[in-house]
Amino acid sequence: MVVTAKAADGKEIGKVEKHYHPQATNCRDTKMKYGAQWKVANLRDTSFQPMKPKKETIEFDLPEGVRAADVTVDLFYELGNPEQKYPIHTITKKVSLDR
Amino acid sequence: MRFLKLIIVLLFISVPLAASADKAKTIDDLAKMYDSSRCKDCHAEIYGQWEKSHHARPLMGVKGGLMLTPLAKKGETAFSPEDPKKATLKNFPCFKCHLPQAITSAEDSVAVELAEALIAGDKAKVGRLQITCIVCHSDKAIVHKRELGEPEKGVLYGAKNMDSHPDKIFTKVKKSAIMHDSIACGQCHGLGPNFEFDQAFQCANLYGSYLHNYISSGGTKSCQDCHMQKGDHLFALDWNDDKGASALLGKAISLEVETLGYEWLKKAKTYIPKVVVSTTITTTAGHRVPDG
Numbered sequence: 001m002v003v004t005a006k007a008a009d010g011k012e013i014g015k016v017e018k019h020y021h022p023q024a025t026n027c028r029d030t031k032m033k034y035g036a037q038w039k040v041a042n043l044r045d046t047s048f049q050p051m052k053p054k055k056e057t058i059e060f061d062l063p064e065g066v067r068a069a070d071v072t073v074d075l076f077y078e079l080g081n082p083e084q085k086y087p088i089h090t091i092t093k094k095v096s097l098d099r
Numbered sequence: 100m101r102f103l104k105l106i107i108v109l110l111f112i113s114v115p116l117a118a119s120a121d122k123a124k125t126i127d128d129l130a131k132m133y134d135s136s137r138c139k140d141c142h143a144e145i146y147g148q149w150e151k152s153h154h155a156r157p158l159m160g161v162k163g164g165l166m167l168t169p170l171a172k173k174g175e176t177a178f179s180p181e182d183p184k185k186a187t188l189k190n191f192p193c194f195k196c197h198l199p200q201a202i203t204s205a206e207d208s209v210a211v212e213l214a215e216a217l218i219a220g221d222k223a224k225v226g227r228l229q230i231t232c233i234v235c236h237s238d239k240a241i242v243h244k245r246e247l248g249e250p251e252k253g254v255l256y257g258a259k260n261m262d263s264h265p266d267k268i269f270t271k272v273k274k275s276a277i278m279h280d281s282i283a284c285g286q287c288h289g290l291g292p293n294f295e296f297d298q299a300f301q302c303a304n305l306y307g308s309y310l311h312n313y314i315s316s317g318g319t320k321s322c323q324d325c326h327m328q329k330g331d332h333l334f335a336l337d338w339n340d341d342k343g344a345s346a347l348l349g350k351a352i353s354l355e356v357e358t359l360g361y362e363w364l365k366k367a368k369t370y371i372p373k374v375v376v377s378t379t380i381t382t383t384a385g386h387r388v389p390d391g
Contacts, residue, residue, distance in 0.1 A: 003376055013374075020380075021389050024301055036193065036302035036391075037169055037176040041292050047387040048352065050313040054380040062372040069374050073356045077348055077389065079161060079338060086338075086345045089354040095374045097360040 001076075005060040005069040013069055014060040020046045034080070068096040123205045126212050126227055133200050135232035137266065146232075148332040151340075154230040157197040158213075161338040163222055167193060171214035177298045183214035190214065192296050196287035196303075198228050199238060233269075239286055240275045247276070281309060284322040289391070308386040318385050325385065352388065355379040 001020070005013040023032050023046070024039035033039045048054055062069060071093050077086040123129035139146035149155055160166035169175040170191055171183055180186040187207040188194060194201040201209060216224040233255075240256030241247050250256065253268060256275035264272045277283045289303030290310075309322070326334050336347045357377040362370040382388050 001378065001380070003378070005374055005376075022304065022387065027299075035166075035169070036300055037178060039301045040299050041301055042304070045387070047389055048380055048382040048384075049308070049387055050318055050382065050385055051316040052312075056376075056378045058376045058378070060374045060376070062374060067372065068360070071356075071358055071374060071376050073354065073376065073378055075352070075354050075380065077344075079389075080164075084161065086341065086348060088345065088348045088352055091354060091356045093356060093358045095358045095360040097362060097372050 001056075002072075002074045003058050004072045004074070006072075007063070007066050008068055008070070013062060013066065016058045018046075018056060020048055020054065022047050062097070067098050068094065070094055121204075124208045126209055126216070126224055129201065129205050129209055130227040130229070132204055133229070133231045133233050138232045141265065145330065145332045149232070151337060152333050153337065154235075154332075154334060156226060157230045158193075158225050158228050159222065165217055165220065165222065165225060167191065167197070167213075167225075168217045168220075171217040180214060183218055184211055186210040186214035192293065192298075192300060193302070195293065196289075198230070199287070200234055201228075203238065235283070236275075236278075237269070239283070240278065242277055242282060242286065279321065279323055281306070281322045284326075285309070288322070303391040305386045305390045308390060312387060313385040320385055322385070351383050353381045353383075355381075 001018045003016045003018075005015075007013055022042045023044040024042045025031060026033055026038055027040040060069065060071075073089075073091045075088045075090070077088060078084060079086065123132050135146075158165070158167050170178050170193065171180070171186065173179055173181055178190050178192055180190045188201060188205065188210050191198075191201070191210055191213065213225065213228070215221075236255045236257060237250045241250050251273070254271045254273050255264065255266075255269040257272050257278060258274065259272070260274045261272035264270055275283075285306035287303075288305040289301075290307040291304055292299045292301045309318075336344050338344055355378065359375040359377075361373060361375075363373045365371050
């Protein structure tokens, strides 16, 4: 998931990436491995679990003089490598500090 | 006495020869042995779904990626042979699930041919090795072998008993005890590390996740309830279908976004304009997403 905040002029204010997947090593070193032929066991699992909603709170501090932002949340599935990308959802919201 | 000894020696020699004579020596032999193409004569729709499924291309990866290639190359994995010409079935532990019939029905020469085909990038040859109808509806149809015995020759296992089945080899159908249960899929779709090998490795964890996260949270659906709706043998999701995969992921995974803009009072007279984004991702899948 990539969460991006941009000012009205399109300039990026901030960008946060969250990765959700099981992470495995070969249990002989500390390097994460991809591929069943190299993985031996998961040591961390940030994936989506059944019946357990995954909640995040992300904060962006706005630069001086900026009172609004366009926030885009892009959720996609990367299969094997970042080039094999399957879009899932893209949601954009305008946020203003002015009433 | 000499004659008796000769008979005994001949028996010892001939039994293994007879056993090996039943096994496939080439990829073509193995493909023919498990060929299910005649199933489409009567089950055209199901066969058409299966043809598009990952079961029809278990060694091809996604979009023809030939994911087993590192196993064929010297030094690339702990399982790789010194020389592809010396490959044996043991160099391909992935056969446990990606080609289970190789373990029961192939000679090491099939591993040699596969290793050479992988290195040569011969997709046509590698693509001949499939998880066909026979694999699930015969070889993998019984998990209670102590009680029910091995799958019978000439018998397919399915949803109901059929005394007569119009096929030249599989002339009968017996009701399978597990075909509608997740355990049928769980045989291959992973509990965690595979410890039965001399070098442990881990592929899919889906069935483990299903048992320990979904069932333990009160889930009641089976793999088949979601992935084989109305008997669909595509076993969606199909990673080769970009749009279809995205659509199915979008259906199973929801994203909610809430935002808030305000000025945070960090300390006296110091306001920091801030945007807060709250996201909630929920999945209806009965297993972790992603897995493997």
